[in-house]
Amino acid sequence: MKEMILIKELIKDKNVGAIVSTSKYVVKDFINKIDFEKAKVFVEYGPGKGVITKQLLNLMSEDTVLFAFETNESFINELIKINDKRLILINADAEEAKMILKNRYKIERVDYIISTIPFTFLDRKKRRRIIFRSYSLLKENGKFITYQYSLLIYHLIKERFSKSSLNATLLNVPPVFIFEGTK
Numbered sequence: 673m674k675e676m677i678l679i680k681e682l683i684k685d686k687n688v689g690a691i692v693s694t695s696k697y698v699v700k701d702f703i704n705k706i707d708f709e710k711a712k713v714f715v716e717y718g719p720g721k722g723v724i725t726k727q728l729l730n731l732m733s734e735d736t737v738l739f740a741f742e743t744n745e746s747f748i749n750e751l752i753k754i755n756d757k758r759l760i761l762i763n764a765d766a767e768e769a770k771m772i773l774k775n776r777y778k779i780e781r782v783d784y785i786i787s788t789i790p791f792t793f794l795d796r797k798k799r800r801r802i803i804f805r806s807y808s809l810l811k812e813n814g815k816f817i818t819y820q821y822s823l824l825i826y827h828l829i830k831e832r833f834s835k836s837s838l839n840a841t842l843l844n845v846p847p848v849f850i851f852e853g854t855k
């Protein structure tokens with residue numbers, strides 16, 4: 673029953689992209705890639721019901737901030753209930769993140785971008801725009817981390833980022849690929 677909101681939203685909005693939340697195995701693999709002691713500014717694309725968002729907030733220090741970009745208004749209304757002053761919810765597209773952070777919050781660079789948006793459902797140009805803009809939003813050595821069910825976007829990460837890596841989370845059903853790009 674707890675996945676009901678995902679199913680309802682997927683019927684209305686194809687960009688939701690999944691009927692179940694990210695599994696605990698994938699969340700663990702994401703979290704293991706992050707250095708919470710050094711990071712001060714996080715960005716999340718597509719927080720959905722907040723599975724990863726809540727884990728990030730649990731591990732982030734008090735003086736760290738998380739900007740979460742979510743296009744689906746129903747999820748925004750759920751996420752508001754998290755009620756944590758370090759979480760800034762933005763009902764906008766991931767491709768606008770760089771411009772919104774600069775114009776609205778005077779933030780030019782961030783430490784980590786964590787993305788669970790379904791790139792497969794986006795057109796080729798938009799996939800490229802989001803990955804290239806993410807690169808320019810990151811600090812030196814900043815990281816873009818995402819997981820996908822296919823290798824579709826890995827060539828873009830390899831093309832743009834100085835370092836890239838790919839791991840499979842085999843315990844997830846079906847197995848997923850976690851991609852990491854380091855600036």
Ligand SMILES: C[S@@+](CC[C@H](N)C(=O)[O-])C[C@H]1O[C@@H](n2cnc3c(N)ncnc32)[C@H](O)[C@@H]1O
Pocket residue numbers: 687688689690692693694717718719720721722723724741742743744747764765766767788789790
């Ligand atoms: C597969 S769900 C992942 C939800 C959650 N993060 C999780 O891990 O369970 C993808 C989420 O990305 C959001 N989304 C899709 N395209 C987006 C975009 N271009 N910008 C921001 N959010 C987007 C959807 O509304 C949905 O909440």
